[in-house]
Amino acid sequence: MDSANLTARGVLAVAVTFVDNAGVTRVKAVPVGVLANAVANGIGNSPSFDRFVFDDSSTGGPVGDLRLKPDVSKLTVLAAQPGWAWAPGVRYDQDGNVHPGDSRGLLVRVVSELAEQGLSARAAFEIEWCVSKGDGDEFVPACSGPAYGMTRLTELNGYLHDVLAALATQGIHVQQIHPEYAAGQYEISVAHQDPVTAADHLVLVRETIRAVSVNHGLRATFAPKVVADGVGNGCHVHLSVWREGENLMGGGDGTFGLTPEGTSFVGGILTRLPALLAIGAPSVPSYLRLIPSHWAGAFQVWGLENREAALRFIAAESPNIEIKCFDGSANPYLALAGLLTAGSAGVTEGATLPDPVDVNPATLPDAIPLPSNLAAAVEAFETELALITTFGPELVDAITTVRKNEIELLSVLPPEEIIARSRWSY
Secondary structure, three states, X not given: OOHHHHHHOOOOEEEEXXXXXXXXXXXXXXXXXXXXXXXXXXXXXXXXXXXXXXOOOEOOOOOOOEEEEEOHXXXXXXXXXXXXXXXXXXXXXXXXXXXXXXXXXXXXXXXXXXXXXXXXXXXXXXXXXXXXXXXXXXXXXXXXXXOOOHHHHHHOHHHHHHHHHHHHHOOOOEEEEXXXXXXOEEEEEEOOEOHHHHHHHHHHHXXXXXXXXXXOOOEEEOOXXXXXXXXXXXXXXXXXXXXXXXXXXXXXXXXXXXXXXXXXXXXXXXXXXXXXXXXXXXXXXXXXXXXXXXXXXXXXXXXXXXXXXXXXXXXXXXXXXXXXXXXXXXXXXXHHHHHHHHHHXXXXXOOOOOOOOOOOHHHOOOOOEXXXXXXXXXXXXXXXXXXXXXXXXXXXXXXXXXXXXXXXXXXXXXXHHHHHHHOOOO
């Protein structure tokens, strides 16, 4: 879309986003008249963002510069922010190479490497958020109806209408929208896409919801934990792997119709879930959400339509797995890059799957719990060869540095204070 077209549509500036290693969406924006220059030469961007923590503290140094370039093939005029358009960005070094610490660039590369195996993937996110009508940083649920109740749709009818209208205008295909369990909580599910588009759409959906919330005098949070005694916001990932147009999650002779390669793909992910939590449940409050009997997937098991399993297998329609242990503090590009890397490694290894679990795993004496804190997940990540090899030393160092800084900041605090300090960062 050229500048003249954007100007004719009333667009004054383009917001170019990237997601940092703490899971926070950061932005640089340019007026429409200099968009072409931003595409060609990029926008100045400090590499210190690689080491930003959720509270904006950073161990990154002041020296150096990257160039943030918008992917204008994904440029979208924003329906809830008149005068603005949006595009996802990739950060490049001064020599024109993709910055090794750029998460979107990583996902693009991982998808390309998967294609070299003759494989492709489809992904989608379930996006949970809580809506507050409170002043300042206080959380006051914006609706009072029962969990999953029609009352909640009625209470915020105009708000939810505007969310759906904005997303439809922006070309986002919503599959479902409904009230969720927690106070003031809703969920949107969007259609499956290629992994890069799926991650882009997650960013766009969240920022659209945030903008519509502000327009209604409300405030939205996607944080993994919003109140101490409530359930948290998940960000479940749906994922399937394909070869030559055939979904390898179905039509086979394996358990629930899995093909051999589909089995190995899922097995590679299941085996590496403790390490994957360092990028899929990457914050200290993630582990206040990731507890048994809360449908958060706190055990390293899989099962057919088992909402307490970390990997829920879905056989209906287009078969796929749902990764339930990931949450809203995750960088979606890192999350999908990690899952695809783990699944690809499983295919290479010929990984197998244990027997599926068809009960609440908390009732089984031998069910293996996932890490119960961020430190344990980081330790698993640092020793997981497939992940650290694909991510590369610079990105691995940045991720682990951010995680350890957050652990130092928050782990000694009581849950209420952890939640209060992180609630509005995501």
